[in-house]
Amino acid sequence: MPVKLAVFDIAGTTVADDSAVAVAFSKAFDVYGYTVAEEDIKPLMGYKKPVAIQIMLEKIGAEMDAELVDDIHREFEIEMLDHYEYSPAVRAMPGAEEVMMQLKEKGIRIALNTGFSKVIADAIMSRLQWVEKGLVDDYIASDEVEEGRPQPFMIQALMQRGGIDDPKEVIKIGDTEVDVNEGRNAGCAIVVAVTTGAFTRSQLEPYAPDHIINNLSELPALIFERD
Numbered sequence: 001m002p003v004k005l006a007v008f009d010i011a012g013t014t015v016a017d018d019s020a021v022a023v024a025f026s027k028a029f030d031v032y033g034y035t036v037a038e039e040d041i042k043p044l045m046g047y048k049k050p051v052a053i054q055i056m057l058e059k060i061g062a063e064m065d066a067e068l069v070d071d072i073h074r075e076f077e078i079e080m081l082d083h084y085e086y087s088p089a090v091r092a093m094p095g096a097e098e099v100m101m102q103l104k105e106k107g108i109r110i111a112l113n114t115g116f117s118k119v120i121a122d123a124i125m126s127r128l129q130w131v132e133k134g135l136v137d138d139y140i141a142s143d144e145v146e147e148g149r150p151q152p153f154m155i156q157a158l159m160q161r162g163g164i165d166d167p168k169e170v171i172k173i174g175d176t177e178v179d180v181n182e183g184r185n186a187g188c189a190i191v192v193a194v195t196t197g198a199f200t201r202s203q204l205e206p207y208a209p210d211h212i213i214n215n216l217s218e219l220p221a222l223i224f225e226r227d
Contacts, residue, residue, distance in 0.1 A: 012197020046176030048148030152186035
């Protein structure tokens with residue numbers, strides 16, 4: 001069955017991260033007197049960010065309440081918006097734009113999803129102009145659905161919006177555990193993990209994606225050889 005929709009993660013997959021997400025996460029916690037290490041943050045990348053904050057608060061044994069989660073998330077959003085709107089480091093991951101164009105030339109719809117909120121996703125899209133350039137057809141953020149990853153709701157919403165009924169016509173590409181599990185839960189035909197983001201190859205292997213690649217430039221061959 002031919003692929004009709006490719007769903008890519010954003011930070012660490014199609015957009016270079018350079019640890020900006022982990023740094024913003026750490027700074028947001030620091031505002032409220034909590035110190036968290038980058039190595040503890042990375043496994044939480046890909047989750048809906050308020051959920052990631054809850055998990056981290058539980059991990060460090062902090063007294064947690066909804067207001068604190070909201071406060072930390074607000075600080076995180078401030079840091080991330082500043083980064084994506086103004087940092088000269090914001091750029092496409094090597095090969096990302098070229099791969100999107102190759103897939104679109106084959107009639108494959110390109111969509112992005114993310115653990116960020118919509119306000120951050122909008123800032124990224126505004127900065128990179130991928131919709132205006134005709135590279136991205138649609139994108140969705142974790143706060144636009146009932147639950148974020150690893151639940152399949154973002155992929156299902158993108159399928160519905162794109163007029164695609166069968167998940168076997170969809171591939172999922174991402175750099176984290178929850179990206180892989182999201183693709184599995186959605187029933188995607190192919191689940192591809194990339195080593196350009198939060199997880200190394202050895203950290204991705206236990207989650208058994210269909211393929212692990214080191215660069216997005218390896219992706220078209222996986223799809224076109226399958227077809």
